[in-house]
Amino acid sequence: MSAVIADTDRQQQLDMLRSSALAFTSRESPASRARALRAKAPGFDLRFWNALATQGWTGLLVPESAGGYGQGFAEMAEVATALATQAAPEPVTPVLVFAGRLLQSCAGSTTAQALLAELAEGRALPAVAWQEDASGAASFDLRGCPAEPAAVCVREGDQLVLRGGKRHVRPGAAATGYIVTASSSEGLALVWLPAQCVGLVRNVDRLADGTFAARLQFVNVTVPAAHLLAMGPPATAALAAAYDETLVLTGVELLSVARRMLSMTLDYLRTRKQFGKLIGSFQALQHRAVDMLIQQELSGALVAQALAELDRGCTGSERALLAARVKSRCSEAALTIARESVQLHGAIGVTDDCDLGLYVQRALVLSAWLGNAGVQRRRFAALSRNAARQPGASA
Numbered sequence: 065m066s067a068v069i070a071d072t073d074r075q076q077q078l079d080m081l082r083s084s085a086l087a088f089t090s091r092e093s094p095a096s097r098a099r100a101l102r103a104k105a106p107g108f109d110l111r112f113w114n115a116l117a118t119q120g121w122t123g124l125l126v127p128e129s130a131g132g133y134g135q136g137f138a139e140m141a142e143v144a145t146a147l148a149t150q151a152a153p154e155p156v157t158p159v160l161v162f163a164g165r166l167l168q169s170c171a172g173s174t175t176a177q178a179l180l181a182e183l184a185e186g187r188a189l190p191a192v193a194w195q196e197d198a199s200g201a202a203s204f205d206l207r208g209c210p211a212e213p214a215a216v217c218v219r220e221g222d223q224l225v226l227r228g229g230k231r232h233v234r235p236g237a238a239a240t241g242y243i244v245t246a247s248s249s250e251g252l253a254l255v256w257l258p259a260q261c262v263g264l265v266r267n268v269d270r271l272a273d274g275t276f277a278a279r280l281q282f283v284n285v286t287v288p289a290a291h292l293l294a295m296g297p298p299a300t301a302a303l304a305a306a307y308d309e310t311l312v313l314t315g316v317e318l319l320s321v322a323r324r325m326l327s328m329t330l331d332y333l334r335t336r337k338q339f340g341k342l343i344g345s346f347q348a349l350q351h352r353a354v355d356m357l358i359q360q361e362l363s364g365a366l367v368a369q370a371l372a373e374l375d376r377g378c379t380g381s382e383r384a385l386l387a388a389r390v391k392s393r394c395s396e397a398a399l400t401i402a403r404e405s406v407q408l409h410g411a412i413g414v415t416d417d418c419d420l421g422l423y424v425q426r427a428l429v430l431s432a433w434l435g436n437a438g439v440q441r442r443r444f445a446a447l448s449r450n451a452a453r454q455p456g457a458s459a
Contacts, residue, residue, distance in 0.1 A: 078138055085146035088119065095419045098151040102274025106237030108153040116154065117186025125164055126184040130177060136375040137309065141316045141367075148320035151422040153275050155191075155235040157317060159183070162310040163190040166243055166254070169302030170293040175256055179241075190256075191239040193230035193280055194303065200232075200435035201442065208384065208446035210245075210252075210303055215282060217246035217253040222289050224255055226282040234433065236268045236276035243293065244282070245303060251296035252303065261285050273425040305379070308387035311434055312370045315394035318430050319363050322398040325423045326356050329405040336410075349408060356404050359397040366393050381451045385444060392440035395431035402427045 092115065101108060116122055121143045126132020144156055164183055167190065170176035182188035195203050196214050205211045215228025226246055233242065241258040257264060265281040294302055330353060333344030343349055370390045378386065402424040406413040413420055431437065 074138075078142060081139060082142045082146070085121075085143050086149070089146040089150045089152060093147070093150045093152045095151050095422055098153055098274075098422055099419075101153055103270055104274075105268070105276060106235060107271075107275035108155065108235070108238070110238060112152075113154055113189070114186055116156070121156075122160060122186045123184035125160060125168070126180055127168065130168075130180040130184060132180075132184040137312065137371050138375055140313060141371055144313055144316045145320045148317040148426070149324055151321075151324075151419075151426055153273070155189070155275075157310060157313045158191060158234040159189050161313045162192045162306055163243055165309050166192060166302055166306040167293070169298075169305060170254060172298075173290075173293045175290055176293045179256065189235060189238060189240045191233050191235055191242050191278070192245075192306070193233045193242040193257075193278075194245045194307075195232045195434075196228075196230055198231065199439060201439050203435070204443050204446065206446060207450040208388075208443045209450075210300065210307065212252070213245045213247050215244065215246040217244075217248045217255055217292075219248070219289065220286075223286050224253075224289055224292060226255060226257070226285045226287075229279065229281045231277075231279050232433065233278040233280055234275075236271075236278035239278070242280065244280075245299075248295060252299040253295045254293040254299045254302065255287065256291040256293055257282075257285060257287060261287060272428045273422070275429065304384065307434070308383045309374060311387035311391040311440075312367070312374060314430055314434060315363070315367050315370065315390035318394035318398040318427065319360070319367050321423050321427050321430065322360050322363065322394070322401045325398075325401050325405040325420060325427070326353075326360055328420055328423075329353070329356070329408050332409055352404055352408065356401045359400050363394045363397040366390055381447055381454075385447050385451070388440040388444040388447065391434065392437045392444065395437040395440070398427040399431055399437075 093112065120133060123132035124135045124140050124143065128134045140161065147154065147156055167176045167180045179188055179190060183190065197203065203211055215226060215230065218225045226244060228246065230244065239259055241256055244255045244257050246253045246255060263283040263285040265283060267279045268276045269279065271277055333349060333353065334342060336343045367390055370386050373386055405420055406424060409418065409420060412418050435443065
């Protein structure tokens with residue numbers, strides 16, 4: 065996943081990381097591994113997660129002060145691309161990007177600092193519990209910003225008490241704890257809940273690709289006040305930034321899945337014969353393959369731009385608009401390529417024995433997570449209207 069990199073030395077480092085990541089995942093994580101892990105809790109392999117930590121990948125985005133490597137999003141994208149190419153089910157983006165970046169933004173919390181160090185070592189798998197409705201549409205206000213959660217956090221002496229619930233939490237199984245968003249008297253609160261908290265009820269839902277998401281209920285869950293990671297405007301800013309960054313890296317995964325599906329389809333068109341001819345020689349199918357390629361290339365250009373802008377440090381509405389575009393475009397492209405790939409494969413494309421199905425199912429899950437293409441388009445429109453109303457906006 066090559067972003068737009070002007071620094072020659074960094075580009076060389078990215079090339080080496082890409083080669084190393086692709087070689088490692090091809091060797092250690094064939095598609096057969098993903099197939100064997102489907103529907104078996106936790107939906108991924110904890111030993112393989114430890115192998116990712118040994119490679120240093122769990123600490124790529126973590127600052128050096130917390131035991132990580134302080135790399136950029138372009139580096140993280142190379143790892144996410146390599147794993148997605150092999151349909152690896154490990155929750156790299158939910159844990160290392162969403163939770164990791166959220167913890168990094170809570171620098172004033174000793175709990176967050178400790179969790180970040182454990183994440184870099186591969187010993188912690190935190191999950192972000194933020195969504196409360198089925199589609200994600202209600203998770204944003206009329207400005208396109210994160211809406212006030214229905215879950216509530218109340219301070220009682222030196223304790224925090226949480227009530228409410230969350231949906232679509234990934235990873236749904238094997239998470240060591242949850243970063244929960246809740247409303248409080250001082251604004252948005254980010255609270256760390258260890259997985260074994262009394263009063264925390266977890267139900268696990270199997271997703272289309274055989275991984276799991278969790279539904280959480282907080283029945284007067286009580287934790288020490290030290291588990292408050294951030295509150296008020298800093299918490300809101302941290303959530304918005306981590307969410308947008310995660311949208312972009314999810315777009316990276318969707319693009320990798322789309323490329324793999326297109327590659328498999330082109331290989332099939334080059335080998336399958338009908339009426340004594342290779343079906344790839346049929347002009348109608350060539351046109352459909354070109355349409356798929358266009359979808360892939362449009363997504364690739366946008367993802368490369370987004371990674372470069374994130375590494376440049378874009379913030380606020382600029383970052384949010386770009387992230388919404390990436391998620392909408394990549395979700396739409398991946399699902400379009402998935403549909404076309406299944407049709408061009410014919411009957412074999414819908415059989416479970418065909419590896420294409422692993423990528424189609426992954427595309428279904430990734431395109432829906434954090435808000436599908438429709439949700440992101442509506443959010444983009446809301447963000448654009450809000451930006452146009454700001455002082456200094458061009459007429």
